[in-house]
Structures are given as C-alpha cells and as structure tokens.
C-alpha cells in the first residue's frame with residue numbers, strides 16, 4: 001500500500017478530478033439536482049486549493065489515489081478512487097486525519113456524510129465514529145452556502 005504524504009500543488013488537478021468523479025459517482029444520486037449542477041470540475045479545484053495545506057494523500061505526486069482534508073475540528077473530506085477502495089487506503093487516511101486533528105488539540109471531532117451513503121457510513125462506524133443523527137448543514141458552493149440535510153458523525157479522539 002502506498003505511503004501517505006502531504007498533498008502538493010502538483011496534485012491539485014488530479015485530486016480535483018478524483019474528487020469530482022467520486023462525488024458524481026456516489027453523492028450525485030443522493031443529492032438535489034441544483035447542487036449536482038453546481039458541482040463542476042472547476043468547483044472542486046477551487047474548493048481544494050485552499051485545503052491543500054491540510055490535506056494528506058496517497059500515491060505518486062500528480063497521481064494520487066485518495067485524500068483526506070481536515071478543517072478546524074472537522075474531518076472535512078475523505079475520498080478514495082474506486083480502484084483503491086476496500087484495500088485499507090481509506091482506513092490509513094482516516095487514522096492520519098484523526099491524528100492530525102488530535103495533534104491540533106481537538107478531543108472530539110465531527111464529520112458529515114450525505115444521507116444514504118451507506119458504504120461511507122459503514123466505514124465510519126467500523127472505525128469508531130458514531131452517527132448522532134441528521135442535521136441541516138450549509139455546504140459550500142460557487143453561488144454561496146447551500147442548505148442540505150446530512151448525517152453527522154462524531155468521535156472522541158482522546
């Protein structure tokens with residue numbers, strides 16, 4: 001399994017393509033049409049650029065196979081390419097994200113997950129995260145915040 005490493009600017013476009021493809025594969029079927037229309041490839045590149053300093057990835061530079069970004073006390077984004085799923089890459093990225101959140105001083109972290117993303121929910125539950133229920137979240141879009149109901153998961157990091 002490839003080692004984890006910090007994401008670099010040279011990964012940006014490949015990571016945006018990975019995120020865009022995996023989002024449209026797994027999230028679009030569970031999301032309102034308005035949001036799906038806003039989730040262009042460019043929109044993922046725009047959102048990812050400021051996250052890069054807080055992003056860990058796996059795979060060669062320019063050819064990443066997954067990534068995990070944190071934001072404050074949130075495990076913010078975790079996406080793995082289809083060919084890398086089921087092989088432990090996601091578990092490694094998640095553990096690294098949790099360690100970075102703990103190192104930043106947070107004792108408890110949260111993440112949100114689109115309602116009905118059962119594979120992700122199972123993955124988080126087997127990794128010690130608890131689904132605390134559905135909440136209304138404002139997700140980022142190029143047209144401003146967009147209200148969406150999502151599952152919220154939490155985990156004690158201490």
Ligand SMILES: CC(C)(COP(=O)(O)OP(=O)(O)OC[C@H]1O[C@@H](n2cnc3c(N)ncnc32)[C@H](O)[C@@H]1OP(=O)(O)O)[C@@H](O)C(=O)NCCC(=O)NCCS
Nearest residue numbers: 022026078079080085086087090112113118119120122123
């Ligand atoms: C979510 C994700 C990171 C998990 O990584 P992974 O390598 O697929 O995870 P694993 O294979 O270790 O675990 C998935 C679990 O879900 C189970 N599963 C698979 N398909 C499922 C489904 N349709 N419904 C319920 N559970 C399912 C698997 O059997 C496995 O559980 P098990 O180990 O008890 O058998 C990865 O699938 C991914 O990147 N998905 C697309 C992007 C995404 O949804 N990201 C999360 C955003 S919140």
